[in-house]
Amino acid sequence: MSNDEESPTVPFEDSDDPDQEDDGGFTQDVTINTGTLPLFRVSVTEAVKDGLSLQFTIMATRIEGDRGLVVSRQFEDLEWLHHQLVAGNDTEGIIVPPLPMRPEFDPKSAESKTKKQLGSDCNILRPDDFDLECKAVEKYLSLMLSHQTFGRDKNLETFLCEKEAPVRTKVSKGIMGWLSTTIDSARKSQHKDIDDYFGKQRVWAVEYTRVSREASLNFNKVTQSQWRLTSGLQHLSTSLSATLPFKDDSTRAVNKLTLKFAEAVESSRKGLEAVSQTDEKTLGFELDLLARYMDSVKEMLFQRTCLMIVYEDACKALEKAKPQKKQAAEEAKIAAEGAYAHCCENAKKELKTFMRQRILTMQDGLVAFTESQIRTSRDVYSNLVQVLKDVEAEA
Amino acid sequence: MADGLEPPPFEEEQEQKEEDDLFSDAKEKPSSPDTDASTASNPESNADGGEVEKKDDDEEEEKKDLFDDGGGSEIKLDSDEEEESPTSDDAHRRSGSGDYANPFDSASTTAAVAPAATAAASASKEDVTPQISVSQTSTSSASKVSGTSKDSREELENGEDENQYEIKITVTEPQKMGDGMGAYMVYRVVTKTTNPVFRKSEMSVPRRFSDFLGLHSKLAERHPSQGIIVPPAPEKSVLGMTKIKMSKEESGSADFVERRRATLERFLNRTATHPVLLADQDFKEFLEKDSDLPRATSTSALSGAGVMRLFHKVGDTFEKIAFKMDENDEWFEEKQQQIEALDQQLHKLHGSMEALVAHRRELSQATAVFAKSAAMLGNVEEHTTLSRALSQLAETEEKIEAVQKQQADTDFYVLAELLKDYIQLISSVKEVFHERVKSYRNWKEAETMLGKKREAKAKYEVLNKADKAAQVKQEITEWEGRVEKGQEEFEKLSKVIRREVSRFEAYRVEDFKNSIVKYLQNLMENQQKLIKYWEAFLPEAKAIA
Numbered sequence: 001m002s003n004d005e006e007s008p009t010v011p012f013e014d015s016d017d018p019d020q021e022d023d024g025g026f027t028q029d030v031t032i033n034t035g036t037l038p039l040f041r042v043s044v045t046e047a048v049k050d051g052l053s054l055q056f057t058i059m060a061t062r063i064e065g066d067r068g069l070v071v072s073r074q075f076e077d078l079e080w081l082h083h084q085l086v087a088g089n090d091t092e093g094i095i096v097p098p099l100p101m102r103p104e105f106d107p108k109s110a111e112s113k114t115k116k117q118l119g120s121d122c123n124i125l126r127p128d129d130f131d132l133e134c135k136a137v138e139k140y141l142s143l144m145l146s147h148q149t150f151g152r153d154k155n156l157e158t159f160l161c162e163k164e165a166p167v168r169t170k171v172s173k174g175i176m177g178w179l180s181t182t183i184d185s186a187r188k189s190q191h192k193d194i195d196d197y198f199g200k201q202r203v204w205a206v207e208y209t210r211v212s213r214e215a216s217l218n219f220n221k222v223t224q225s226q227w228r229l230t231s232g233l234q235h236l237s238t239s240l241s242a243t244l245p246f247k248d249d250s251t252r253a254v255n256k257l258t259l260k261f262a263e264a265v266e267s268s269r270k271g272l273e274a275v276s277q278t279d280e281k282t283l284g285f286e287l288d289l290l291a292r293y294m295d296s297v298k299e300m301l302f303q304r305t306c307l308m309i310v311y312e313d314a315c316k317a318l319e320k321a322k323p324q325k326k327q328a329a330e331e332a333k334i335a336a337e338g339a340y341a342h343c344c345e346n347a348k349k350e351l352k353t354f355m356r357q358r359i360l361t362m363q364d365g366l367v368a369f370t371e372s373q374i375r376t377s378r379d380v381y382s383n384l385v386q387v388l389k390d391v392e393a394e395a
Numbered sequence: 396m397a398d399g400l401e402p403p404p405f406e407e408e409q410e411q412k413e414e415d416d417l418f419s420d421a422k423e424k425p426s427s428p429d430t431d432a433s434t435a436s437n438p439e440s441n442a443d444g445g446e447v448e449k450k451d452d453d454e455e456e457e458k459k460d461l462f463d464d465g466g467g468s469e470i471k472l473d474s475d476e477e478e479e480s481p482t483s484d485d486a487h488r489r490s491g492s493g494d495y496a497n498p499f500d501s502a503s504t505t506a507a508v509a510p511a512a513t514a515a516a517s518a519s520k521e522d523v524t525p526q527i528s529v530s531q532t533s534t535s536s537a538s539k540v541s542g543t544s545k546d547s548r549e550e551l552e553n554g555e556d557e558n559q560y561e562i563k564i565t566v567t568e569p570q571k572m573g574d575g576m577g578a579y580m581v582y583r584v585v586t587k588t589t590n591p592v593f594r595k596s597e598m599s600v601p602r603r604f605s606d607f608l609g610l611h612s613k614l615a616e617r618h619p620s621q622g623i624i625v626p627p628a629p630e631k632s633v634l635g636m637t638k639i640k641m642s643k644e645e646s647g648s649a650d651f652v653e654r655r656r657a658t659l660e661r662f663l664n665r666t667a668t669h670p671v672l673l674a675d676q677d678f679k680e681f682l683e684k685d686s687d688l689p690r691a692t693s694t695s696a697l698s699g700a701g702v703m704r705l706f707h708k709v710g711d712t713f714e715k716i717a718f719k720m721d722e723n724d725e726w727f728e729e730k731q732q733q734i735e736a737l738d739q740q741l742h743k744l745h746g747s748m749e750a751l752v753a754h755r756r757e758l759s760q761a762t763a764v765f766a767k768s769a770a771m772l773g774n775v776e777e778h779t780t781l782s783r784a785l786s787q788l789a790e791t792e793e794k795i796e797a798v799q800k801q802q803a804d805t806d807f808y809v810l811a812e813l814l815k816d817y818i819q820l821i822s823s824v825k826e827v828f829h830e831r832v833k834s835y836r837n838w839k840e841a842e843t844m845l846g847k848k849r850e851a852k853a854k855y856e857v858l859n860k861a862d863k864a865a866q867v868k869q870e871i872t873e874w875e876g877r878v879e880k881g882q883e884e885f886e887k888l889s890k891v892i893r894r895e896v897s898r899f900e901a902y903r904v905e906d907f908k909n910s911i912v913k914y915l916q917n918l919m920e921n922q923q924k925l926i927k928y929w930e931a932f933l934p935e936a937k938a939i940a
Binding site for chain 2: 204207208211212214215218219221222224225226228229232233235236239240242244246248249250251253254257258260261264268355358359360362363366367369370371373374377378380381384385387388391392394
């Protein structure tokens with residue numbers, strides 16, 4: 001059955017509808033489909049704690065259809081997907097969209113998150129707000145879906161469409177493996193480049209990763225400071241609202257004034273809260289994504305460096321090869337050269353795309369960030385105007 | 396003259412007093428500088444001596460009648476009037492009635508009287524019928540005073556004259572003089588005034604910090620015992636000053652210096668608004684005298700005088716615990732409660748405010764750090780327009796940081812310090828209340844003594860020891876005098892305190908209002924600045940791609 005023969009039904013059907021044997025051709029072999037990417041439009045509407053896991057609700061709509069599916073996935077599923085995408089595709093020279101950070105949602109981390117944000121003297125817990133986590137997952141899936149290399153991967157489709165999450169197998173590199181990789185990369189990253197362009201790119205990537213990571217962290221610190229200030233403002237407005245119950249003229253007059261003042265403080269607080277939430281979702285989000293993407297860029301360049309070293313070694317080996325080994329060495333060199341060249345070609349494209357992407361997303365982030373500052377300040381200002389009028393009117 | 400108030404309201408009131416509910420709804424009165432002034436003018440005239448004496452006597456007589464039966468007894472207003480025998484001048488009687496009529500008068504009219512705590516009104520009400528709840532917030536002792544024998548209108552005029560004079564004091568140019576441990580701060584005190592009592596309308600004198608403390612300690616020695624609330628002076632801060640003394644450059648701890656300067660300024664201005672304190676010779680000299688003032692050595696923390704002060708303070712504390720006054724004046728009882736509650740509230744607010752200041756300072760620091768990161772990011776960024784936008788972002792964030800810092804400063808100087816001032820003022824108020832307790836105790840002790848002497852006389856008479864009896868009789872006369880004086884002083888003090896407290900309360904409302912207005916204006920200004928900066932940045936952000 002093809003999609004076209006299906007009568008249009010409700011846009012979002014639950015894929016666990018028992019009446020349907022299959023989901024109307026939804027999971028047909030789409031990899032044959034050579035339509036433009038992305039094949040799906042994705043949105044992550046919420047994340048809910050379910051016992052020990054955090055379940056993301058992911059809605060996917062086929063671009064070329066009108067039907068959507070809703071699935072529930074947890075972070076480990078996303079991790080597994082990532083592993084499969086990377087392992088199952090040729091990623092040489094490819095800047096892999098970075099996996100989001102593992103979300104923290106156990107009570108202890110919720111508490112520590114709140115404390116970090118609201119200050120250690122705050123007794124309340126900030127209600128679970130996984131907006132950022134949802135946004136991060138959504139972004140990741142969109143990036144993957146839009147990527148030439150990954151957009152048509154079957155695993156991606158399965159992830160989005162199957163009711164049951166694919167079975168995961170443990171992926172562990174082990175400590176020793178990790179250790180050797182680290183030492184390895186440290187040594188190799190110092191290796192001089194044979195290509196001018198890439199040489200510059202590598203240097204730039206190291207610098208840029210560092211500054212973008214720092215900018216992201218410091219931006220988050222500002223936001224946390226803002227959250228702490230809101231709790232301070234809350235504290236003050238509560239204290240102000242506890243007016244004295246005496247009925248004499250001067251106490252009543254002072255009470256009126258303090259309540260008006262409390263209004264002003266509340267207005268400031270609400271504004272700051274609103275702006276902080278938007279900050280996290282705009283510039284904060286983009287800076288964080290940028291920093292993680294740079295890690296991916298560095299990873300890609302490192303892979304290229306490795307291939308380059310293999311190629312270099314193969315060339316040297318060929319020169320030094322004894323006649324009987326010459327043939328093998330020659331073959332090795334050609335193979336290495338091919339891999340290296342292929343990688344460089346991809347890398348150049350990827351870097352160009354990344355540059356463009358980076359500029360656009362930063363622009364979006366900065367514009368949204370700035371507009372929210374302006375909007376909120378205007379709102380707070382007009383509230384204050386009213387409060388001031390009221391105060392001055394108090395004889 | 397004594398007809399400052401018309402008879403009719405008084406007659407009215409005679410009927411009204413039967414109704415219990417008369418004073419249960421508090422009426423709000425607009426603040427009146429006039430009546431405040433009239434109260435204010437009173438001590439002025441007191442200081443000048445003479446004319447008010449009679450007035451006080453009248454009131455005391457009335458009060459004596461009030462207090463004779465002890466607190467809480469049902470004394471009809473009529474009977475009070477009748478008992479006023481000694482100086483039953485018609486005028487006095489009417490003034491006496493005017494005294495009582497006044498609160499009722501203002502209850503029914505919206506005459507401009509000072510808004511304040513329940514004052515004389517409650518005292519008289521209480522004695523009329525103790526059941527009447529003292530919730531009426533009508534007149535203060537201001538009206539009581541103005542209702543007395545002297546021409547109330549005259550007083551009002553005097554008062555107005557007082558308030559027409561302006562005085563504004565600024566403390567500027569803090570300078571460090573000397574070096575090392577002997578170093579000290581000197582300030583320039585500039586006074587601008589229209590008050591003719593000063594030799595010049597503009598004066599500028601140099602004063603060192605110990606001069607301020609010296610002035611304050613003289614005022615604090617002299618006036619609280621008269622019931623006057625003396626504004627607080629900054630504390631000696633050994634730590635702060637040591638830092639300044641030890642630091643080589645001029646700009647050591649600029650914050651500390653500024654804070655101190657502002658406190659000194661507030662101290663002087665508050666003192667100047669009080670008519671009694673303004674008239675104080677030492678205060679005038681402080682503002683006027685061109686040359687240096689004699690060193691106030693007793694102000695140093697470790698001096699002999701300092702130790703004596705501490706000693707007295709400890710003694711005072713014990714006193715407070717040991718003697719519990721039999722408070723029969725509802726006004727004072729309620730006031731004490733109010734003052735306590737206010738004290739606690741202020742402490743709490745002050746704590747919140749200080750925490751807020753700390754948060755703001757933290758935020759501005761974080762913003763500064765981020766601004767630098769953004770600048771670095773812009774430097775490494777290859778794409779030109781994004782790079783420029785990021786640099787602009789860094790600049791904008793720096794401007795934002797300046798705004799945040801300024802906001803923190805305002806929080807501090809406008810509000811936190813204000814709260815601190817009031818906390819100290821409250822302790823001055825408490826001190827004044829305590830003086831009243833001391834006065835009461837003196838009076839009661841004299842009464843006890845008198846009682847003993849009388850007993851002794853009776854005993855001697857029974858035992859037929861005529862010579863001893865005669866001797867004791869002399870002592871009795873002496874002690875009777877003391878009792879009378881004790882009561883006089885107590886009542887006078889109570890009256891002054893009532894007036895002071897209502898003055899304080901009216902002042903507090905003004906002060907708070909002004910500070911809040913200033914704070915809100917600043918808050919609004921800062922929001923405008925933020926809007927301006929971000930609007931300037933927006934086109935840069937939009938122009939990236």
